[in-house]
Amino acid sequence: MSAEVLSVPCSALPWQAVSWQRLLPQLEANTLPHALLAAGPAGVGKYQFMWALATGLLCAHPSAGIACGKCRNCDLLRAGTHPDLLRVQPEADSRAIKIEQIRELIGFCAKTPGIASRKVVLLAPAEAMNTSSANALLKCLEEPSASTQLLLVSHQPSALPATVRSRCQVLAMGLPPQQPGIDWLTQLTGSADTAAQLLELTGGRPLQARDLYLEDGLERRQALQQALDSLLARELSALDFQQLTTELELIEVLALLQTRLDHVLRDGVLKQQGSPAIIAGFHFRDELARLQASIGHGANPNRQLTVEDCAARLVKTVGREPTKC
Numbered sequence: 001m002s003a004e005v006l007s008v009p010c011s012a013l014p015w016q017a018v019s020w021q022r023l024l025p026q027l028e029a030n031t032l033p034h035a036l037l038a039a040g041p042a043g044v045g046k047y048q049f050m051w052a053l054a055t056g057l058l059c060a061h062p063s064a065g066i067a068c069g070k071c072r073n074c075d076l077l078r079a080g081t082h083p084d085l086l087r088v089q090p091e092a093d094s095r096a097i098k099i100e101q102i103r104e105l106i107g108f109c110a111k112t113p114g115i116a117s118r119k120v121v122l123l124a125p126a127e128a129m130n131t132s133s134a135n136a137l138l139k140c141l142e143e144p145s146a147s148t149q150l151l152l153v154s155h156q157p158s159a160l161p162a163t164v165r166s167r168c169q170v171l172a173m174g175l176p177p178q179q180p181g182i183d184w185l186t187q188l189t190g191s192a193d194t195a196a197q198l199l200e201l202t203g204g205r206p207l208q209a210r211d212l213y214l215e216d217g218l219e220r221r222q223a224l225q226q227a228l229d230s231l232l233a234r235e236l237s238a239l240d241f242q243q244l245t246t247e248l249e250l251i252e253v254l255a256l257l258q259t260r261l262d263h264v265l266r267d268g269v270l271k272q273q274g275s276p277a278i279i280a281g282f283h284f285r286d287e288l289a290r291l292q293a294s295i296g297h298g299a300n301p302n303r304q305l306t307v308e309d310c311a312a313r314l315v316k317t318v319g320r321e322p323t324k325c
């Protein structure tokens with residue numbers, strides 16, 4: 001979690017202004033639905049949006065929903081010790097949100113607020129809950145506590161049980177328009193060209209682009225994109241691609257493949273909607289998403305075989321047609 005996300009005060013990102021303005025009347029009238037679910041691809045700023053909401057809800061003197069940064073609540077939020085905020089996320093040794101954590105959440109919801117006017121639960125990513133955790137959370141969603149605001153974040157809302165999704169108001173946060181992302185990244189990098197390049201390499205996800213820049217990973221990522229280009233042009237085998245990506249975790253390689261697939265599908269959908277190749281591409285995309293979710297839940301498939309298999313399927317689905325001699 002970056003320091004910026006946890007800053008207080010924190011505002012929504014430029015491309016989220018409309019979503020913020022839409023919630024503001026409910027926020028100020030204290031009539032938000034008891035559970036909100038920010039849903040959309042990773043790296044577009046869903047967590048930051050929810051963090052801004054959480055801090056604004058707990059602050060004693062918010063302005064336009066944004067925390068003041070000066071009151072006692074804000075000091076405690078900044079220190080990470082506010083008694084009325086519960087952040088639920090996978091623990092360091094796990095990818096899953098365990099049932100014990102949801103039991104703690106249920107206990108938290110039952111208490112009266114300590115110093116703020118309400119309590120806030122910020123749970124992310126929601127798809128990290130296994131079936132028993134999600135079932136336990138349903139109790140809170142079905143019998144909401146008047147003094148608790150539940151804020152959920154999900155990169156893969158389709159991996160959540162429908163019963164959980166249907167009890168939340170969903171805030172759809174898709175890929176933002178390009179220009180606000182480029183402008184935002186230009187403030188960081190000082191170069192609109194670099195900003196545009198970073199955004200392109202991360203499939204239009206500004207926060208992933210920022211992380212890539214901060215990790216000094218631009219060159220490394222460019223090399224991986226070139227490897228993907230060669231793979232899709234059938235100039236590189238799935239085995240060679242696997243060997244070029246050994247420094248990445250399996251879930252990172254799958255995300256890389258999915259980002260490229262999304263890219264190809266986006267272009268393809270515009271040109272040839274409904275074609276068998278595009279339909280097969282969307283099926284494969286669903287499989288990649290399910291595979292990532294299952295790894296998130298603790299599955300541990302063989303890395304080498306999985307990367308080779310998925311790389312080969314990407315080529316089969318959206319690779320360049322083999323040249324006929």
Ligand SMILES: [Zn+2]
Nearest residue numbers: 059068071074
């Ligand atoms: Zn404050």
